[in-house]
Amino acid sequence: MLYRAKSGHPGGSLSAVEAIVALYFHHMKHNPKNPKDPNRDRFVLSKGHAAPTLYAALAECGYFNVNELLHLREINRMLQGHPVCTSIPGVEASTGSLGHGLSFANGIALAGKLDKKNYHVYVMVGDGETDEGQIWEAAASASHYKLDNLTGLLDRNFLQIDGKTEDVLRLESVRERWTSFGWNVLEVDGHNIAEIIDALLAVNDEKNKPSMIILNTVKGKGVSFMENNIDFHGVPPNEMEYKLAMKELDTAERALEATF
């Protein structure tokens, strides 16, 4: 997708894959035939630059034709560079300016409480994104309103555009920060789907507190030369890199299939 679009954000898209797969294919109650079902679980991609992963999941689920994925970021096509809720089926919130999504998810959770609905709202936040002050306004608000129908997924890949998160604006201790804001905090291997699902099931039982699942991830996961390489935050692969990446991913896919 990104190779064809000749722009986009491969690193943060790849680090988010397993969590988004776990949510859409194993955990959330949702119906691609009725994207606006009032009882659906919701997913807000606050780190909107991981749009390709969200779009791929939505297309595979059947929200729209998978062929659309080949026209990411093209004029007169549906899939915008960052998610848009008004024109792309299944997208809950328009994101791309960082720091908004957690607040938006809080609104969904408050509405759920008000309407006594059983849906759950999930929101994925980038680790670099938590530099934004609004994230901490929202963190305080979610625990103040005891939003136990809200779960955050923090993509902890340790990198942002200008370098390592700890060099750009120190985040540690991430776990203690969220705990001190009144959140139930879990930590998993963000590339282990079984672990992610276990955590998602565990937070469903949490009462009176929002939960944050820290996903320990690798930026650019799955493509050797992109892994932990900040050069691939916002730059797509060139032709040679694309071919190499596809070869690696195909090999990984075959290896995975062989285990079934």
Next chain:
Amino acid sequence: MANPRDAYGEALVELGGKYPTIVVLDADLSKSTKTILFAKKYPERFFEMGIAEANMISTAAGLASCGKIPFASTFAVFATGRVYDQIRMDVAYSEANVKIFATHGGISVGKDGASHQMIEDLALMRALPYMTVCAPSDAAQTRRIVELMATTEGPMYARVGRANAPVLYKKEDLEEILIGKGVMLKDGSDITIFACGTMVDQALDAQEQLLKEGIAAGVVDMHTIKPLDEHMVLHCARHTKGIITIEEHSIIGGLGSAVAEVLAEHRCGVKFKRLGVQDMFCESGEPEELFEKYGLSAAVIVDIAQKFIKSK
């Protein structure tokens, strides 16, 4: 005299009974914005967000995505400039049914000084695609605008001032007040004054003074700055010799600019003057003192109107 803020709070209570989907959010100013009236009546539908305006706006958008009609309130300076990006992404771009109702707009906030005197909010909100922008002129009209906000789908912004204002409308006039329709309060064949918000009263004052001098000035209450009532602007441009706009806002980007755009694009060639705060910040002081010092008064309108009539 009546306070438009009280009218807002009372309208919310009334509409809250009629529309169970209305929810209200405030950022630690509910006593001043009067959303406290709603909070007391419907505590489960009122969300105190604390001094965290960005979170308030995006949360309101999330509520709207679930079918609620959120009214988010704080002072105009915090309700727009501070949260421009949140409004841009989560309200305007998302075409969310969020209603931002701001109080303490303009310089009549007074003694708090320029930090709290919001004179760019109409410009900021007007620039946003899909955003409706209103500045009602009295308590009765405020009540009507709030009702229209609740019943009209889409992103909307409205602002009122802090102070009491003379009541200009009777109850029976209110049904004719519609979003995007200017109200011709006075007919006049010589010049037309377009005003919004607190300045409508000054325009009416100027109209009386001008009448004594034999100048017939029309007064139009342009409570909706966007979408602008272009038809009304063009009608007045064709039937009078000069147009004056006045607003409690910067002369850049608000009502005056909106009217100027229409006049220029239609080659009206009519005499034209924008009144409002010049390209500057003001200072602490009593509202009346500030209006006088910064040229937002009936006297300035009269002066300009006289010059229009004298000059060829």
